[in-house]
Amino acid sequence: KTSIGGISTARIADLRESEAAIFRRARPKSAAKVGNGLPGFFGGVPMHWMNDWPTPFPILVDSAKGATIADIDGNRLDDFCLGDTGSMFGHSPPPVARAIRRQAGRGLTYMLPSEDALAIGPLLQQRFGLPYWQIATTATDANRFALRVARAITGREKILVFNGCYHGSVDETMVRLVDGRPANRLGLAGEFRDLTQATKIVEFNDLPALEAALRDRDVACVITEPVLTNSCMVLPDPGFHDTLRGLTRAAGTLLLIDETHTISTGPGGYTKTYGLEPDLFVLGKPIAGGVPASVWGMSEDTAMRYAAYNSCKEPGYSGMGTTLSANPLQFAAMRATLEEVMTDENYVRMDHLARRLDAGLTAVIDRCRLPWHVARVGARVEFICAPGPLRNGGEAEAAHAPELEATIHVALVNRGVLIAPFHNMMLISPATRAAQVNRLITAFGAVAARLAA
Ligand code: PMP
Numbered sequence: 001k002t003s004i005g006g007i008s009t010a011r012i013a014d015l016r017e018s019e020a021a022i023f024r025r026a027r028p029k030s031a032a033k034v035g036n037g038l039p040g041f042f043g044g045v046p047m048h049w050m051n052d053w054p055t056p057f058p059i060l061v062d063s064a065k066g067a068t069i070a071d072i073d074g075n076r077l078d079d080f081c082l083g084d085t086g087s088m089f090g091h092s093p094p095p096v097a098r099a100i101r102r103q104a105g106r107g108l109t110y111m112l113p114s115e116d117a118l119a120i121g122p123l124l125q126q127r128f129g130l131p132y133w134q135i136a137t138t139a140t141d142a143n144r145f146a147l148r149v150a151r152a153i154t155g156r157e158k159i160l161v162f163n164g165c166y167h168g169s170v171d172e173t174m175v176r177l178v179d180g181r182p183a184n185r186l187g188l189a190g191e192f193r194d195l196t197q198a199t200k201i202v203e204f205n206d207l208p209a210l211e212a213a214l215r216d217r218d219v220a221c222v223i224t225e226p227v228l229t230n231s232c233m234v235l236p237d238p239g240f241h242d243t244l245r246g247l248t249r250a251a252g253t254l255l256l257i258d259e260t261h262t263i264s265t266g267p268g269g270y271t272k273t274y275g276l277e278p279d280l281f282v283l284g285k286p287i288a289g290g291v292p293a294s295v296w297g298m299s300e301d302t303a304m305r306y307a308a309y310n311s312c313k314e315p316g317y318s319g320m321g322t323t324l325s326a327n328p329l330q331f332a333a334m335r336a337t338l339e340e341v342m343t344d345e346n347y348v349r350m351d352h353l354a355r356r357l358d359a360g361l362t363a364v365i366d367r368c369r370l371p372w373h374v375a376r377v378g379a380r381v382e383f384i385c386a387p388g389p390l391r392n393g394g395e396a397e398a399a400h401a402p403e404l405e406a407t408i409h410v411a412l413v414n415r416g417v418l419i420a421p422f423h424n425m426m427l428i429s430p431a432t433r434a435a436q437v438n439r440l441i442t443a444f445g446a447v448a449a450r451l452a453a
Pocket residue numbers: 138139140141166167168169225230258259260261284285
């Protein structure tokens with residue numbers, strides 16, 4: 001390949017090298033401490049994916065507040081990554097920080113509810129419209145538990161995912177279409193099973209394929225994000241969600257909507273904004289303002305069926321390995337997030353700035369005549385280094401341009417802006433200021449001009 005995303009590979013390589021040098025020069029202290037990895041950690045990092053950031057070494061964070069993050073060398077970045085959604089309501093939102101301080105001296109985990117839990121149940125019911133809830137600690141956890149319920153009550157083993165999906169380390173979702181055929185996703189460590197035995201996969205927006213896959217009535221559950229956000233962003237075609245719901249109901253298949261990223265749409269997620277009717281609902285990451293927590297909800301019918309299932313089955317537990325879940329720190333932080341941070345007013349501001357960002361980036365792309373586009377779901381914006389809109393995971397994978405994206409990422413860091421590392425995702429938080437959005441548009445303009453020149 002001599003060009004990627006309309007840019008010559010030689011130019012990308014040049015810029016990557018010069019930006020890496022600039023990154024290093026600005027971080028002498030960090031280079032001394034982590035330039036050769038963090039001592040004591042396998043691979044030099046406490047989580048393996050920290051090595052996948054495109055910067056020459058990880059940014060060693062000193063502190064973060066609102067939508068700004070500072071490293072130990074005193075570089076301040078406008079943060080649009082926001083912990084890849086964990087901090088999408090800003091770093092240490094004041095109400096959450098206060099709640100954590102309040103709870104800090106009252107015990108951190110007891111395997112018993114606190115009074116905040118009394119408030120949380122009704123808050124979740126009102127906000128998301130499902131009547132029955134459980135608490136977990138990560139979105140991965142919540143998805144696993146919800147899928148288990150779907151299998152239990154349908155008595156079916158199989159699930160269905162859309163190509164390009166991501167739902168955390170839920171093993172059975174790690175399937176891809178390769179040349180139109182289901183296969184284990186490449187690169188899975190220690191996965192010896194053929195995951196395609198229990199997982200069907202079709203392209204997003206491909207309703208005939210979905211209908212055919214559900215026809216045998218052997219699928220317990222379709223699990224999906226309302227918008228695919230974990231490949232390059234893919235929006236649903238008009239009517240897609242209605243038909244998805246109709247087809248799943250007709251096939252006796254449950255529908256699990258994973259709102260972990262699309263909570264950017266509005267205070268009740270994409271589900272509330274667009275009137276989706278999931279049987280199972282999952283939200284992780286930012287629900288407790290950055291304290292590890294997730295929630296999963298069941299519709300009335302799902303809950304009744306699960307209760308009936310439980311009353312007939314052998315006694316025993318299926319929620320093991322959850323000792324730290326539903327702890328009082330989670331409840332305190334979640335209550336503050338739901339009551340004081342995920343407010344209508346905050347979402348109005350977030351949406352307003354996200355539109356401005358969308359328009360600003362689009363204008364840059366047009367001005368530089370790049371074959372790129374911008375996609376957005378509420379406060380989540382992404383530029384994609386390929387023409388769009390994308391219609392499915394296959395197209396999204398083809399649009400992904402890792403080398404080019406990595407170069408842009410580091411170039412933006414050097415211009416004072418942090419975006420998500422493995423794709424070009426940017427989040428607007430309630431703490432994000434218009435000036436920060438303007439700086440991002442300017443920085444993106446400068447980088448795009450360098451590439452397009
Ligand atoms: N679901 C979705 C839609 C996600 O985007 C992610 C993380 N990117 C997860 C689940 C997994 O979240 P966690 O890593 O907190 O388990």
